[in-house]
Amino acid sequence: MNEPPQPPKRVTLATLAHHAQVHVSTVSRALGPDPSGISPETANRVRELALALGYSRDIGAAGLRTGSSHLIGVLVPRLTDTVLAAIYGSIDEAASRAGYDTVVANTLDDPAQRRSRLDAMLSRRIDGVIIADSHLGDTTAYELGARGIPYVLVMRKLQGHASVGIDDELGGRLAAEHLLDLGHRRIAVIAGDPTVSTGIERTRGFLAACAEAGFPVAPELVVTTAGFDVGGGLAAATRLMALPDSPTAIFTVHDLLAFGAMGAIRNAGKRLGTDVGLVGYNDMDLAATLPTPLTSVRSELDEMGRLSIGMLLQQLAGGNPESVLLPPRLIVRQTTVP
Known part of the structure; x- marks a missing residue:
């Protein structure tokens, strides 16, 4: 009777050290986030051996030895939002370069979902958290701080918490000044979620610039939405275009809202960029490739992701980094200048 096949022996650091003819500690450094103290040739030889022999690092065991899991948690409302997907992509890339996984x-912007997902992350003994879904009144950042877990907010901001974001009030002002310079006077705002800093600050900057120029925006021309999606933009702009005196221009606090507004402008029989001007925010890649390219306020999404990892690593090293505000830039296209 044939004996059942034996499972292959697990490749360990000792196995790699034997084949590479170096000490186990040299192998550990070569495969770790900081291979200083050994030559690049030795580090490359060990890594090639690890790949060839099928070595798999035991993150849990490594965490028990070092007190670090080298895992970073990232909370986002939804990765179907390509703005957040772009930020997460740069976070993951920067974390990987620093020797961390993400x-x-x-969270779907839902408190119960956020709590469940955060608890699952904490059970994996993550080293820190990057929060991209903060709301006014949200306690997640406070709870992490009370537990001594480093965290950084990205894109959205909360007063008193370290964050990386865009100067959103200035971004709103840039959009208002552009539309006013083009001669628009009856301008509407699709303001997004009124509990999120991005919607609040972008709208505040826009309204302030209009008021200071002597053309305050009428209350019925400011419409909030439950989120920052295409459907919300379509519904809000449909409501605006149905007004007896409809706006000649619309500012939306997110490009996805602007994409929805395009449909409502078309459905109202208006010509985009000629009859109704439209400005979005974030300058997603799609904005420049639409049949009528969208004027948008550019956010440096990749830079936000990289900086958030840098700030988190500073905290993990015992530092106390200050919040960063990146400058916005208006990109003018055919939805405002045909």
Whole structure:
């Protein structure tokens, strides 16, 4: 009777050290986030051996030895939002270069979902958290701080918490000044979620610039939405275009809202960029490739992701980094200048 096949022996650091003819500690450094102290040739030889022999690092065991899991949690509302997907992509890339892995969770901007996903992350002994779904009144950042877990907010901001974001009030002002310079006077705002800093600050900057120029925006021309999606933009702009005196221009606090507004402008029989001007925010890649390219306020999404990892690593090293505000830039296209 044939004996059952034996499972292959697990490749360990000792196995690699034997084949590479170096000490186990040299192998550990070569495969770790900081291979200083050994030559690049030795580090490359060990890594090639690890790949060839099928070595798999035991993150849990490494965490028990070092007190670090080298895992970073990232909370986002939803990765179907390509703005957040772009930020997460740069976070993951920067984390990988620093020797960390990331685990991302969609919270759907729902407190119960956020709590469940955060608890799951904490059970994996993550080293820190990047929060991209903060709301006014949200306690997640406070709870992490009370537990001594480093965290950084990205894109959205909360007063008193370290964050990387865009100067959104200035971004709103840039959009208002552009539309006013073009001669628009009856301008509407699709303001997004009124509990999120991005919607609040972008709208505040826009309204302030209009008021200071002597053309305050009428209350019925400011419409909030439950989120920052295409459907919300379509519904809000449909409501605006149905007004007896409809606006000649619309500012939306997110490009996805602007994409929805395009449909409502078309459905109202208006010509985009000629009859109704439209400005979005974030300058997603799609904005420049639409049949009528969208004027948008550019956010440096990749830079936000990289900086958020840098700030988190500073905290992990015992530092206390200050919040960063990146400058916005208006990109003018055919939805405002045909």
